Amino acid sequence: MNRLKKHYEEIIRLDMIRKFNYVNPHMVPKIDKIIVNMGVKEAASDKKQILAPLLILELITGQKAIVTKAKKSISNFKIRKGFPIGVSVTLRGNNMxxxxxxxxxxxxxxxxxxxxxxxxxxxxxxxxxxGIKDLLVFPEIESEYDKFNRVYGANIVIVTTAKTKKEAGVLLSGFQIPLNKR
Structure with missing residues (x-):
């Protein structure tokens, strides 16, 4: 069992039951999935530009990435329907x-x-x-940075089953995610 999963089961879950007075153990929020997404605007003009971000996401997450395609044409951005515009990975379970x-x-x-x-x-x-502007902070990319011609950024969304911001804040703080109360 993963260290964080064990930490959730043994500590965070019990702490949240005590703090929010849940009557049913299934009401306790948990992390459902993590979505890592990269938009690649250069891929609209040159389809080969999608290969580097695809490889980067696979290196970072350890899971096969999918190419996201434009749902509709937008003439101002020179994008047609079906053009590759990014890459995405959805992580669940142990990979998450x-x-x-x-x-x-x-x-x-x-x-x-x-x-x-x-x-x-x-x-x-x-x-x-x-949002991470520079993916060179990941150890897998740090050692392979000379293979990529430019610096890429990514969006990471941690999807929880929490109903409120407060519940989500307590849950994520339990995982030691450094949240600032600005």
Missing amino acids: YEFLSKLITLVLPKIRDFKGVPFTSINKYGHLAI
């Missing part, structure tokens, strides 16, 4: 906990001038969105 552990212990502390994730990054549905 492994990635979260890596994110908390290795990646976030390496970000320059990192003062914590703002509490306002949690939306009203209890999902936390984090």
